[in-house]
Amino acid sequence: MKTLLTLLLLFTLITTQAQKFSGKIEEHDKGEMDIVLTMFGFDKLVKIGTLNASGDFEIDLSANPAENLSKEDYDTFISRLSYGFQYGCGNPDDFPEGEPKIACDAGFIALWANDTWSGTLFPVTDEKLRLWMEDDGYNDAVESSFYKILLVTEDVDLQKKCNNFDYYNDQDVEMEVEFDLKLKKGLNLVEYQLESVYETDPNIRAAFPIKVKMTNAGEQPQIIWMAKYFW
Numbered sequence: 001m002k003t004l005l006t007l008l009l010l011f012t013l014i015t016t017q018a019q020k021f022s023g024k025i026e027e028h029d030k031g032e033m034d035i036v037l038t039m040f041g042f043d044k045l046v047k048i049g050t051l052n053a054s055g056d057f058e059i060d061l062s063a064n065p066a067e068n069l070s071k072e073d074y075d076t077f078i079s080r081l082s083y084g085f086q087y088g089c090g091n092p093d094d095f096p097e098g099e100p101k102i103a104c105d106a107g108f109i110a111l112w113a114n115d116t117w118s119g120t121l122f123p124v125t126d127e128k129l130r131l132w133m134e135d136d137g138y139n140d141a142v143e144s145s146f147y148k149i150l151l152v153t154e155d156v157d158l159q160k161k162c163n164n165f166d167y168y169n170d171q172d173v174e175m176e177v178e179f180d181l182k183l184k185k186g187l188n189l190v191e192y193q194l195e196s197v198y199e200t201d202p203n204i205r206a207a208f209p210i211k212v213k214m215t216n217a218g219e220q221p222q223i224i225w226m227a228k229y230f231w
Contacts, residue, residue: 019061019187021049023225028055030229034112035059035121037149039104040069040077042117048149048187051111057225064186066104066153078104081158084150086192087177087212089162102156106149106187111227119229123147129194130226132206140207145193147217156183169204178213189217 028051035049035057049059066078082088082095084103089095111119122130126144133146160179165172181190196211217223 019189021059021061021223023057025051025055025057025225025227028053028227030111030118030231031113033118036110036112037065037106038108038110038117039106039151040065040073044073045112046106048109061149061187061189064151066151066186075101078102078151078153081152081156084152085179085190085214086148087175087214088164089160089177090164091162094160094162102153104151106151109149111229118231119227122226122228123189123223124226125222125224127224127226130228134228136206136208138206140202141194141197141209142207143194143197145191147221147223148190148192150183150188150190152183152185152188155185156181158183166198166208166210168198168200168208173198173210175209176211180213180215182216189221191215191217191221 032053033051034047035051037046037048040046046065048061049057051057066074069077078101080095080099080101081103082099084105109121109123110117111121122133124130124133124144124146126142128140128142129144129146131139132141158179158181162177164175164177166175167173191214193213193215194209195213196209197207198210200207
């Protein structure tokens with residue numbers, strides 16, 4: 001299936017509830033699509049919204065899909081909180097091994113049509129990050145934000161600073177990681193702020209973040225939604 005890439009930019013309009021989002025994707029011509037999460041597999045899609053044929057969309061994160069999981073599925077998909085984030089701490093003591101299983105990274109936000117994953121939504125504050133999110137080895141990170149959805153099975157108050165390391169040109173490069181989060185039970189939109197980027201030789205590796213802060217998305221995040229369609 002040949003990939004057709006269409007970059008669709010819009011600033012998201014936020015409703016009175018912080019977990020509900022609505023807006024319009026300009027030039028959308030793929031018909032109506034469901035907006036889903038595939039974190040429990042393709043046979044247990046979590047629908048969070050609808051993209052209309054006109055390009056108008058709504059996303060609602062107020063539900064808690066973990067409530068509908070069987071014990072077997074819970075044990076399979078729900079893991080430690082530290083595993084729910086794209087960036088973590090280098091010292092295992094920052095998230096002890098005995099940490100309970102309470103979280104699941106929702107992964108990509110999928111566009112679903114005709115019983116097929118037909119595209120992906122990328123929420124960012126700079127369109128350059130879309131390419132980096134798809135392939136961070138060849139595309140440079142920039143100082144801006146991207147957003148991911150995280151499911152937690154209980155309320156979480158997490159304030160922590162720590163260090164980790166990335167690898168470049170035969171040496172370890174230190175990375176600063178900060179968590180400043182108050183998560184509610186259920187689905188949460190988490191902002192990943194790339195506050196500093198390590199410039200590299202592009203023949204070796206693309207630029208990568210060395211200072212990352214994770215926060216709640218807030219009441220009015222200035223999100224640019226970018227869509228990549230697969231047909």
